Every structure is written in structure tokens, then in C-alpha cells.
Amino acid sequence: xxxxxxxxxxxxxxxxxxxxxxxxxxxxGAKVVVSDLSADNAAVVVQEIEAKGGTAIAVAANVAKExxxxxxxxxxxxxxxxxxxxxxxxxxxxxxxxxxxxxDELWERVFAVNTTGPMRAIRxxxxxxxxxxxxxxxxVASAGGLYGSRAGAAYTAAKHxxxxxxxxxxxxxxxxxxxxxxxxxxxxxxxxxxTINAPNPYGMEQAMKGMGINPRTGEPEEIAKVALFxxxxxxxxxxxxxxxxxxxxxxx
Numbered sequence: 001x002x003x004x005x006x007x008x009x010x011x012x013x014x015x016x017x018x019x020x021x022x023x024x025x026x027x028x029g030a031k032v033v034v035s036d037l038s039a040d041n042a043a044v045v046v047q048e049i050e051a052k053g054g055t056a057i058a059v060a061a062n063v064a065k066e067x068x069x070x071x072x073x074x075x076x077x078x079x080x081x082x083x084x085x086x087x088x089x090x091x092x093x094x095x096x097x098x099x100x101x102x103x104d105e106l107w108e109r110v111f112a113v114n115t116t117g118p119m120r121a122i123r124x125x126x127x128x129x130x131x132x133x134x135x136x137x138x139x140v141a142s143a144g145g146l147y148g149s150r151a152g153a154a155y156t157a158a159k160h161x162x163x164x165x166x167x168x169x170x171x172x173x174x175x176x177x178x179x180x181x182x183x184x185x186x187x188x189x190x191x192x193x194x195t196i197n198a199p200n201p202y203g204m205e206q207a208m209k210g211m212g213i214n215p216r217t218g219e220p221e222e223i224a225k226v227a228l229f230x231x232x233x234x235x236x237x238x239x240x241x242x243x244x245x246x247x248x249x250x251x252x
Contacts, residue, residue, distance in 0.1 A: 003085070007083050057079055063120070070124060082128065085136045085137075093192055114158035134178070138230045142162075151207055182242045183227060183242070188219065188220060216247050218245065
């Protein structure tokens with residue numbers, strides 16, 4: 001098993017890519033902390049893992065809240081003794097709102113979940129990793145973090161920031177046995193679209209211009225396999241970079 005005995009925290013793990021990653025990591029021997037806004041939904045994933053002989057616990061956490069992030073990592077360490085892998089997967093969309101219509105509230109909410117949440121989790125995990133000179137961080141960025149108009153202004157900026165954070169952490173802690181990489185998924189069949197409730201017509205029209213060249217929609221399990229590669233020793237020489245998983249969409 002590629003993650004035998006490892007302890008992994010995965011945010012946004014009750015559905016979509018996070019759930020698929022939690023199930024795969026558990027199947028590969030990891031003890032998984034399934035974190036999500038919904039304790040009930042996280043518990044369902046834990047039950048599925050345990051039914052297959054895996055080990056997991058559910059922890060309700062809003063990554064936009066510092067206290068929740070602290071409690072999440074502390075619970076992982078209190079339960080399993082350490083932390084080896086952090087997967088920052090939780091994220092929300094921004095209704096395709098363009099810069100001219102952007103409010104401070106929307107900007108701050110999107111950044112709180114998509115960028116500040118991962119930063120805080122990384123900040124909390126690093127002392128654990130540096131103490132034992134090993135640890136892996138996998139951030140879920142987006143094709144929107146590589147290109148200019150796959151979403152609205154806030155989401156695009158937030159995911160670009162995740163890419164920058166990934167590269168910074170990857171390089172600065174490389175000599176301490178710590179790796180930090182990101183995945184940039186293209187269109188994937190998840191429920192993140194439920195965070196789109198009133199799409200801005202102009203912004204959505206602009207973002208949709210690139211959809212016609214998208215070869216296909218991915219499945220959460222396909223992203224989970226990339227996360228497994230980055231979390232395991234198979235990627236021991238991969239650090240501070242972004243792995244694009246989009247069926248070739250951004251290659252055009």
C-alpha cells in the first residue's frame with residue numbers, strides 16, 4: 001500500500017474530489033481525517049471507509065475559521081499521534097462575478113475558503129512536519145488558477161494565489177523533507193456547482209468562451225489518483241509545482 005500507516009487530513013472530503021481522495025487514501029493504507037462543513041456527510045464517508053476495512057474519523061470544520069483549522073489538525077494528532085499528509089481540497093465558486101461587479105464581501109468570502117483556509121492549515125501543519133523532517137502538502141488549485149477566465153475575478157485570483165503559495169512553500173521547506181504541490185483540475189463532475197446560486201450573466205458569458213474546447217469532464221476518482229501520486233513516495237522528486245489534470249483543456 002502506497003500510504004500504509006500515514007495520517008492524512010483532507011478538507012472538503014464529504015463529497016466530490018475530497019471524498020474520492022479520502023476513499024482512495026484509506027484503501028492505500030492511510031488513516032484519514034475526513035473533514036467537511038457537514039459532520040453528518042463526513043460521517044457517511046467514514047462509514048464507507050470503515051466498511052471496507054479502512055481507518056478514518058470525521059471532523060466538522062469550516063476552513064474559513066481559524067479555530068476550526070486549529071481544532072482539525074489538533075484532532076488528527078490527538079487521535080493518530082501525528083500528521084503526514086495534508087490535502088487542502090475545500091473550495092467554493094464565485095458566481096462568475098467580474099471585477100466591475102465584485103463586492104468586498106464576495107472577494108473576502110472566496111479568499112477565506114479558497115486561499116486563507118489552505119494557508120492556515122499549512123501554517124498549522126508545518127511545525128509537525130519540520131519536527132520530524134517529513135510531510136506532504138497537496139493543494140487543490142484549478143485551471144482557473146492558471147488561466148484568466150475560467151470563473152469570476154475572485155475565484156481566479158484566489159486560485160492563482162494558491163499556486164503561488166504552493167511554489168513558495170515547496171521551495172522554502174524542500175530541504176526539511178517537506179513537499180508541497182498543487183493539482184489544477186479542469187472541469188470535474190462534483191457538487192461545487194451548488195455554490196453557484198446567481199451567476200453573473202456577463203461574467204458567465206466570458207468564462208464560457210473557453211468551454212467549447214474542453215475535451216471532456218473528469219471524474220472525482222481521476223483527480224484522487226493524481227492526489228495519491230503527489231502524496232506518495234512515487235512523487236518523491238516532485239515539489240513546488242502544479243500538476244494539471246484536465247484532459248488537455250489548457251493545452252490549447
